[in-house]
Amino acid sequence: MNLSFSEEDLKFQDEVRSFIADNYPADIKNKMDNGIPVSKDDILTWQRILSKKGWFAINWPEEYGGTGWSVTQKHIFQNELADANTPTLVPFGVSMCGPVIYTFGTQEQKDRFLPGIINNDVWWCQGYSEPGSGSDLASLKTKAVKDGDHYIVNGTKTWTTMAQHADWIFCLVRTETTDIKQQGISFLLIDMNTPGVEVKPIITIDGSHEVNMVYLDNVKVPAENLIGEEGAGWNIAKFLLAHERTGIEVYLLLREK
Numbered sequence: 001m002n003l004s005f006s007e008e009d010l011k012f013q014d015e016v017r018s019f020i021a022d023n024y025p026a027d028i029k030n031k032m033d034n035g036i037p038v039s040k041d042d043i044l045t046w047q048r049i050l051s052k053k054g055w056f057a058i059n060w061p062e063e064y065g066g067t068g069w070s071v072t073q074k075h076i077f078q079n080e081l082a083d084a085n086t087p088t089l090v091p092f093g094v095s096m097c098g099p100v101i102y103t104f105g106t107q108e109q110k111d112r113f114l115p116g117i118i119n120n121d122v123w124w125c126q127g128y129s130e131p132g133s134g135s136d137l138a139s140l141k142t143k144a145v146k147d148g149d150h151y152i153v154n155g156t157k158t159w160t161t162m163a164q165h166a167d168w169i170f171c172l173v174r175t176e177t178t179d180i181k182q183q184g185i186s187f188l189l190i191d192m193n194t195p196g197v198e199v200k201p202i203i204t205i206d207g208s209h210e211v212n213m214v215y216l217d218n219v220k221v222p223a224e225n226l227i228g229e230e231g232a233g234w235n236i237a238k239f240l241l242a243h244e245r246t247g248i249e250v251y252l253l254l255r256e257k
């Protein structure tokens with residue numbers, strides 16, 4: 001087996017390396033190299049630089065703004081980012097919610113939500129875990145009751161990473177209670193500015209603020225924010241976890257003390 005890069009790959013590596021050298025802001029590099037926490041603005045600045053170059057949503061299909069790179073090119077790109085010690089790309093929009101929307105969403109939902117993710121205008125967080133529903137995720141209890149063209153959502157999400165920065169949260173909610181707990185779960189997008197959404201910090205043992213409780217109290221969510229069919233959320237959840245858990249080695253550097 002030949003594990004060497006081809007001439008073309010080496011050229012690509014040079015291109016990526018020079019782009020990072022020319023465009024990685026010195027102030028963010030200084031923080032990263034010295035273990036100083038980067039801010040939300042730092043993360044967005046770097047992600048927007050990549051996005052402008054067309055190098056942000058590298059795994060998305062080209063029709064939605066992906067790169068069309070080979071597996072080797074993606075590997076080279078990730079290696080170069082790591083070698084340059086750039087901030088970790090926040091996965092909630094680009095690696096989790098985006099793939100769900102372009103795979104299961106309607107054309108209207110794709111048009112509405114994908115540009116905000118790829119341009120880094122909208123910060124997403126993940127509302128899966130609940131108090132008492134972690135490993136046993138399908139036992140989740142957050143309830144969404146249909147009321148005309150809206151859902152009324154009540155429940156509590158926990159360990160929600162960077163919810164304090166988020167504009168939107170993608171949530172697993174229970175739209176029906178059946179004997180089989182994996183049934184009756186739906187995938188709903190909720191604007192964090194909706195009345196009834198409250199974020200409270202969880203300060204971890206190292207004193208940092210990365211995770212949160214998110215309380216949902218009679219939150220009125222337009223039914224058009226449902227992704228896929230009502231009750232089909234468990235399949236979507238598993239699809240998303242396949243994207244999430246392949247990035248499990250990522251350590252999020254945006255920590256606040």
Ligand SMILES: Cc1cc2nc3c(=O)[nH]c(=O)nc-3n(C[C@H](O)[C@H](O)[C@H](O)COP(=O)(O)OP(=O)(O)OC[C@H]3O[C@@H](n4cnc5c(N)ncnc54)[C@H](O)[C@@H]3O)c2cc1C
Pocket residue numbers: 125126127128129130132133134135136158159160161162211
């Ligand atoms: C830093 C951090 C960030 C996170 N960010 C998010 C986020 O943004 N959004 C989100 O939705 N969630 C998030 N989570 C939640 C995370 O995915 C859950 O912690 C995870 O699902 C485990 O749930 P739990 O913590 O309730 O543990 P539990 O489910 O209570 O498990 C506790 C322990 O018991 C073991 N255990 C559980 N069930 C069994 C069993 N049947 N048999 C044997 N052993 C068992 C587990 O392996 C574990 O060791 C985050 C967690 C952390 C630590």
